[in-house]
Amino acid sequence: MMNIVIEENPAYDCLDMLIAAISKYIKCEYRLMFIDAWRFLYNNNQEWESLGDKIALYSLKWAYLHKYHGLDTNIVVKNTLSEKIDFIRDQIKQDKPVVIKMDIYYCHWIIRSYKVRHSDHFCIVTDMDDENIYCIDSYVINKKVALPYKDFAEGNSLFLTFEQKQQVKKLDWKSLIKKELKCINKYNMIHCIIEFSRDVKKSFDVKKEIEPYKDMISVSPIISKLGEVYRNRRRFALSLMCLMEQYEINDLKFIIDRLIYVSNVWSMVYGMLIKSNYIENSSDYIDKVAKKIEEVASFEKEIIDELYKILDDEPIKPFVPYTHYKKYEFSKYQYLDITSHFNNNAIGYIENQTYYPNVIGDDRFLVVNENLEIDVLEIENMKFRLPKYVNETCDNIECYSQVLDIDQIDETSYDSIFILGCCDIGSHSNDIIINYNDGTKEKKVLYLTSWLSESPRFNDLIAWVGEGAVIKDNKIKCYDFDVHIYGTSIAVDSSKIIKSIELPYCPNMHIFSITMAKKNE
Numbered sequence: 001m002m003n004i005v006i007e008e009n010p011a012y013d014c015l016d017m018l019i020a021a022i023s024k025y026i027k028c029e030y031r032l033m034f035i036d037a038w039r040f041l042y043n044n045n046q047e048w049e050s051l052g053d054k055i056a057l058y059s060l061k062w063a064y065l066h067k068y069h070g071l072d073t074n075i076v077v078k079n080t081l082s083e084k085i086d087f088i089r090d091q092i093k094q095d096k097p098v099v100i101k102m103d104i105y106y107c108h109w110i111i112r113s114y115k116v117r118h119s120d121h122f123c124i125v126t127d128m129d130d131e132n133i134y135c136i137d138s139y140v141i142n143k144k145v146a147l148p149y150k151d152f153a154e155g156n157s158l159f160l161t162f163e164q165k166q167q168v169k170k171l172d173w174k175s176l177i178k179k180e181l182k183c184i185n186k187y188n189m190i191h192c193i194i195e196f197s198r199d200v201k202k203s204f205d206v207k208k209e210i211e212p213y214k215d216m217i218s219v220s221p222i223i224s225k226l227g228e229v230y231r232n233r234r235r236f237a238l239s240l241m242c243l244m245e246q247y248e249i250n251d252l253k254f255i256i257d258r259l260i261y262v263s264n265v266w267s268m269v270y271g272m273l274i275k276s277n278y279i280e281n282s283s284d285y286i287d288k289v290a291k292k293i294e295e296v297a298s299f300e301k302e303i304i305d306e307l308y309k310i311l312d313d314e315p316i317k318p319f320v321p322y323t324h325y326k327k328y329e330f331s332k333y334q335y336l337d338i339t340s341h342f343n344n345n346a347i348g349y350i351e352n353q354t355y356y357p358n359v360i361g362d363d364r365f366l367v368v369n370e371n372l373e374i375d376v377l378e379i380e381n382m383k384f385r386l387p388k389y390v391n392e393t394c395d396n397i398e399c400y401s402q403v404l405d406i407d408q409i410d411e412t413s414y415d416s417i418f419i420l421g422c423c424d425i426g427s428h429s430n431d432i433i434i435n436y437n438d439g440t441k442e443k444k445v446l447y448l449t450s451w452l453s454e455s456p457r458f459n460d461l462i463a464w465v466g467e468g469a470v471i472k473d474n475k476i477k478c479y480d481f482d483v484h485i486y487g488t489s490i491a492v493d494s495s496k497i498i499k500s501i502e503l504p505y506c507p508n509m510h511i512f513s514i515t516m517a518k519k520n521e
Helices: 014-025 061-069 081-093 149-155 173-186 189-203 221-247 252-278 283-311
Strands: 071-076 098-103 120-128 132-136 145-148 156-164 330-335 364-367 376-379 382-385 397-400 403-405 416-423 428-436 441-448 461-472 475-491 498-502 505-519
Touching: 014 098, 014 120, 014 156, 061 071, 081 098, 081 120, 081 149, 081 156, 098 149, 132 149, 145 149, 149 156, 173 221, 173 283, 189 283, 221 252, 252 283, 252 428, 252 505, 283 505, 330 382, 364 475, 376 461, 382 416, 382 461, 382 475, 382 505, 416 441, 428 505, 441 475, 441 505
Parallel strands: none
Antiparallel strands: 071 156, 098 120, 098 156, 120 132, 132 145, 330 505, 364 461, 376 382, 397 505, 403 498, 416 475, 416 505, 428 441, 428 498, 461 475
C-alpha cells in the first residue's frame, strides 16, 4: 500500500489536494501550477441575467505543471471492469500513484451526495483486494475508504497518472510575476470587481441565483465561482511562496499575507451570499455584501501596487491584520447573561429525540458531549459560562446588530472581552462596537472561524471539539471529522467602564457566551 498523505489546505479543491499529495510523494515541486490563479473577469453583458454567469475564470494549471515543474499528467481510459482492475493493480505494483475520476453519486462516504446528485469527483487509489478498491479522498482526509467494485464500475470514467519527465531550469522570477501583472491589468481586474459589487447591490436576486439550487447551493454558478475566487487568491499565494523559497525573496512573505487576508474576505462574500438564502428580507444584508466586495477591490489594488514595488526592489511594509492571543493571568471575571438574546438553536442531542437543532437552515447541528455539560469552559485562561443545552431551546445569538446592555456587579474597568462562538458557511470578521459609560465608543474587529474548519483561520483558539451531524432522509448521520467552537479575546480600554456591546450585523456569526476579564495588576 502506498503511504500517500493528503493535507488540508483552503486553497485546494479536491483535485488540487490530490495533485499536491502525489507531487510530495514522488518528490516533485508543483506550486507554480497556480501562477495564473489571481484573476477575476466580469462580463457585464446584459443578455446574461445571472450574475454568476458573468464571472469568468480560467486556468492553465496543467500546462504550468508541465512547463515549470516537468510533471506530466496522462489521461487513461479503460472500458471494462477487468481492464480497469488490471490497470490499477499494475500501477500499484510499480508504486505509481493513480487518480480515479468518479461520479460522486457512487461515493458512499460523501453523505450529502451519495445516490443524490451527479458530479465529478477524484480519489487516489492506494490499495485493492478481491472486492474493493481502497482510496484516500479530500472529503475524509487520510482515512482509507473502501470503494466496492460495483460502485467503482458504475462511477469511474477515467484515470490520471503522473510522471516527472524533466528537470526545470532556473526561472526569471521577476519576468514571471510581471507577466501575471500584465494580464491582470490588461483585463482590468479591479474594475471588474467594482462592477460586480455594483451589480450585486443593484440586481442580486436570491430566487434567480440560489433558490433553483437549494438542494445543493454550492453548485449554483455564482457560489461555485466565488468559491474558486477565494481559493485562487491562496493558490497564487502558494506560487509566490514557491518563488520566495527558491529565490530567497523575503518581501514576498508580506504579499502572501495580504493575499491570504483578501482570500478570507472573498470567503466571507461567499458565505454571506449563501446565508442570504436563509434570511427573510435580505436586502440590507446584500448591501453589506456589496460593500465587502468594494473593500476587496481596494485591497487587491494595494497588493498589485506592492508587488510592483518588489519588482522595482523597493521595500514594502509588513502586513499584520490581527494580533494573536497572548495568555495572561486574570484577577477577575464577569460572565454576561446573554440568554435573553438567544435566537438560534445550534447544539443538541441525537438520542431519542423528535426535534433537532438547525444551525443555518440546512439541517446541520453540533452534538452535545461531556465538554458542553460543564458549568464553565476554560481555554488558555479564557473562561465561559455554559447554559444547559436542551433541544428546542435557543442556545446562541445569531448576530443581527443586537445591543447587549452590561449590568456590572460593580464599577470594574475590564481590559478584555472573551467571546465563545463560531461561524456558519465560512469564517468571518466584522465590526463590534464597545460603548462606554462616558459616552465614548470603540470599534473593534471580531474574528470567528467556521465550525466546520479543521483549524482556526484567524487569532481565535479552539475551545471545544466535538461531532457535527446532518439530517438526511429523516436520519441522523454524524460527520467523519471534528467540528469546533472557538474562543477569542478582544482588548478594550481598561480606563473606562463598559456600558454595552453592539454585535455585528452578520448572521453567519454565532455567539454562545461572553465574559469580561481584568488582568492581574
